[in-house]
Amino acid sequence: MSPTTRVPTKQEVYGRQGRSITDQDANAINRVEELSYDLKVREVMTVKMHTATPEMPLSEVLEILRVNRISGMPVLKDDQLVGILSLEDIVHAMQNNELSSPVSQYMTRKLITVASYDPIVGAMQKFSDSRLGRLPVVDENHKLVGMITKGDITRGILIALQKDYKEEEVRRYRASHLFEDIVSDRTTLVLRYNIKAHDFTHGGNASSNIKRALLRLGADPQIARRCGIAIYEAEINLIIHTTHGGILKLEVESHRITMSTTDDGPGIADIEQVLQPGYTTATEEVREMGFGAGMGLVNIKRCVDKMEIESTVGKGTKLTMRIYVPTENLNVRKEG
Numbered sequence: 001m002s003p004t005t006r007v008p009t010k011q012e013v014y015g016r017q018g019r020s021i022t023d024q025d026a027n028a029i030n031r032v033e034e035l036s037y038d039l040k041v042r043e044v045m046t047v048k049m050h051t052a053t054p055e056m057p058l059s060e061v062l063e064i065l066r067v068n069r070i071s072g073m074p075v076l077k078d079d080q081l082v083g084i085l086s087l088e089d090i091v092h093a094m095q096n097n098e099l100s101s102p103v104s105q106y107m108t109r110k111l112i113t114v115a116s117y118d119p120i121v122g123a124m125q126k127f128s129d130s131r132l133g134r135l136p137v138v139d140e141n142h143k144l145v146g147m148i149t150k151g152d153i154t155r156g157i158l159i160a161l162q163k164d165y166k167e168e169e170v171r172r173y174r175a176s177h178l179f180e181d182i183v184s185d186r187t188t189l190v191l192r193y194n195i196k197a198h199d200f201t202h203g204g205n206a207s208s209n210i211k212r213a214l215l216r217l218g219a220d221p222q223i224a225r226r227c228g229i230a231i232y233e234a235e236i237n238l239i240i241h242t243t244h245g246g247i248l249k250l251e252v253e254s255h256r257i258t259m260s261t262t263d264d265g266p267g268i269a270d271i272e273q274v275l276q277p278g279y280t281t282a283t284e285e286v287r288e289m290g291f292g293a294g295m296g297l298v299n300i301k302r303c304v305d306k307m308e309i310e311s312t313v314g315k316g317t318k319l320t321m322r323i324y325v326p327t328e329n330l331n332v333r334k335e336g
Contacts (some may be wrong), residue, residue, distance in 0.1 A: 044156030
């Protein structure tokens, strides 16, 4: 992959901003696309930063940029991010013969930031929308914790692919032989995860772990990716819509994969309504974060063979999703 390789946007991979996942999408997601979702911004961002203050003269900042071979830096006042100064800003000042001016006169005050817990596809979308070369990274308290560039993302994906190449074959071999010595009429592997309400920091972790486990068990990659999308959407629904979170569960058998979520949240009054594309009860705050576009259940339905919803207002909801698997495509099988 060259430095100009285009990483797909979050919308293109998982359809969270209002576009449904098509059958073709579900069958065309490759490993680089998976990594662009699995990797978090905090895993690829630059932590060691040079910073400026609003009062610093531009000539001093220019020297810092030159010595360190960087093209911009964040501007902090009392440890608060107040702006970004780029090499382009300094060039503008040079044209006006104003290198002695303070940073505050030329810095960009309208900030576009990315959260450290976001998947890197979220950062790529902001790069595409803004045409910026770097983005400040903030934590859940809106404190500056790093900077990210397109180059950081490319390097992060390359490193992850190298790690995959070295480790995955050994792990997959071990996992795919897990059931060889088990003799039973019915063998089931169950994975269970507790999902907390409004925990966007860890959103997607369970779905990533499940997808990885299925691949190591020998599942067909396209089936694992379909499961990954469905589980991700279900996991995010628990985070957005439940009162206390819920349980996410995966059951792997020789002929099918069953995924389910249960919660004791507000429940669904009209199931047919929530199945309509674009319908959502997510808050404005959640929507501003890039979630709650009303396509979650639509995407799930396209990725699974069967979907069932049981819900009681005031008591909670159970979502069950099934994918049927040809026996030869999964090494969890009936013996004896």
